[in-house]
Amino acid sequence: xxxxxxxxxxxxxxxxxxxxxxxxxxxxxxxxxxxxxxxxxxxxxxxxxxxxxxxxxxxxxxxxxxxxxxxxxxxxxxxxxxxxxxxxxxxxxxxxxxxxxxxxxxxxxxxxx
Amino acid sequence: xxxxxxxxxxxxxxxxxxxxxxxxxxxxxxxxxxxxxxxxxxxxxxxxxxxxxxxxxxxxxxxxxxxxxxxxxxxxxxxxxxxxxxxxxxxxxxxxxxxxxxxxxxxxxxxx
Numbered sequence: 001x002x003x004x005x006x007x008x009x010x011x012x013x014x015x016x017x018x019x020x021x022x023x024x025x026x027x028x029x030x031x032x033x034x035x036x037x038x039x040x041x042x043x044x045x046x047x048x049x050x051x052x053x054x055x056x057x058x059x060x061x062x063x064x065x066x067x068x069x070x071x072x073x074x075x076x077x078x079x080x081x082x083x084x085x086x087x088x089x090x091x092x093x094x095x096x097x098x099x100x101x102x103x104x105x106x107x108x109x110x111x112x113x
Numbered sequence: 114x115x116x117x118x119x120x121x122x123x124x125x126x127x128x129x130x131x132x133x134x135x136x137x138x139x140x141x142x143x144x145x146x147x148x149x150x151x152x153x154x155x156x157x158x159x160x161x162x163x164x165x166x167x168x169x170x171x172x173x174x175x176x177x178x179x180x181x182x183x184x185x186x187x188x189x190x191x192x193x194x195x196x197x198x199x200x201x202x203x204x205x206x207x208x209x210x211x212x213x214x215x216x217x218x219x220x221x222x223x224x225x
Binding site: 035041042043044045056058088090092098099100101102103104106107 | 146148150152156157158159160163165202204206208210212213215217218
């Protein structure tokens with residue numbers, strides 16, 4: 001059974017489009033995260049939700065909007081995609097915040113052309 | 114300012130050697146958390162450890178050990194008797210409640 005799953009695994013789209021990446025965890029965790037890893041492998045946390053409440057909201061363009069319909073899901077919606085949004089996006093979950101352990105999804109490679 | 118520095122960009126060792134990955138952090142806060150993550154060539158991210166700022170006890174988990182020293186603001190990671198499967202990029206990170214900072218990562222190459 002996959003603990004943290006993300007769909008899609010690969011996403012190729014054109015500039016200006018709107019896209020969503022879905023994340024689901026079946027671990028019963030309270031906290032979920034979105035991370036971005038750019039082409040130089042730099043990692044950055046974008047958002048974190050604890051019990052569906054936003055607790056970390058780093059400085060990211062407001063074209064990025066997280067949505068947590070329930071504790072098991074944290075989706076990432078991106079409007080008006082730009083070339084610089086090309087990256088690998090990782091979803092993760094942890095039992096609580098601060099995290100004493102984290103489980104990551106396999107990543108979604110987004111390519112904006 | 115909050116900052117995490119991993120000065121070693123890339124390290125190469127031969128299997129069975131011990132290797133230490135350095136992590137130096139900056140924070141004005143007294144309460145914070147430090148993390149290590151592993152990213153093997155396959156690309157997934159693996160959580161390795163979290164320490165809080167009040168617990169300076171060193172931690173050992175199998176061949177892995179972590180040395181946390183507040184006096185030098187360092188949280189170093191040692192792999193004993195390295196193996197080829199340890200080849201990966203290792204990231205150190207600092208979390209001081211709602212602010213999260215990653216180091217730039219150290220790529221470890223373990224050669225047979």
